[in-house]
Amino acid sequence: MKHILTTIISLSLLVSCGKQQKNDISKDQEVVSVPVAKTKKNNVTIDANGTANILMTSNDVMKFNFKKMTVKAGQKVILTLKHTGKLDKRIMGHNVVILQKGVKLSAFASLAAAAKNNDYIPEGSTDIIAHTKMIGGGESATVEFTAPEAGIYDFICSFPAHFAMMKGKFIVE
Numbered sequence: 001m002k003h004i005l006t007t008i009i010s011l012s013l014l015v016s017c018g019k020q021q022k023n024d025i026s027k028d029q030e031v032v033s034v035p036v037a038k039t040k041k042n043n044v045t046i047d048a049n050g051t052a053n054i055l056m057t058s059n060d061v062m063k064f065n066f067k068k069m070t071v072k073a074g075q076k077v078i079l080t081l082k083h084t085g086k087l088d089k090r091i092m093g094h095n096v097v098i099l100q101k102g103v104k105l106s107a108f109a110s111l112a113a114a115a116k117n118n119d120y121i122p123e124g125s126t127d128i129i130a131h132t133k134m135i136g137g138g139e140s141a142t143v144e145f146t147a148p149e150a151g152i153y154d155f156i157c158s159f160p161a162h163f164a165m166m167k168g169k170f171i172v173e
């Protein structure tokens with residue numbers, strides 16, 4: 001009897017664990033995991049050193065997992081982009097490019113599209129605050145930079161035509 005009871009308990013534990021996992025995966029904004037997390041706002045986790053840690057994902061259907069991130073002026077930012085898809089970077093490459101204030105997205109995207117040999121980053125461009133390298137399915141890339149002055153900045157993926165869907169706001173308070 002005791003044995004049967006134990007089996008039932010472990011079975012129900014298994015079931016509830018399975019459910020829990022499913023819920024976690026569906027909440028794609030919960031992917032950030034930094035050991036000493038203090039506060040979290042708009043997909044940004046501030047660690048014990050005051051650094052803004054951002055983990056962003058992108059996939060095979062041209063989507064970032066969020067469209068907004070908020071940091072503080074002068075804050076150190078560590079931004080990691082993960083490509084959770086399977087497609088090669090020549091077909092479904094993604095990056096994150098944070099643009100200076102006032103840069104027109106379509107104009108920048110045209111310049112980027114012409115810069116194929118430089119992973120779609122216009123060489124010597126003064127329009128860029130920071131960018132990750134271009135990655136394909138299964139890869140990830142990290143960029144570290146200091147947040148600029150307060151304001152609302154655009155971020156995009158500069159792979160040709162992706163910016164129409166892959167864009168968002170980088171908010172500096």
Ligand SMILES: [Cu+2]
Binds near residue numbers: 158
């Ligand atoms: Cu892309």
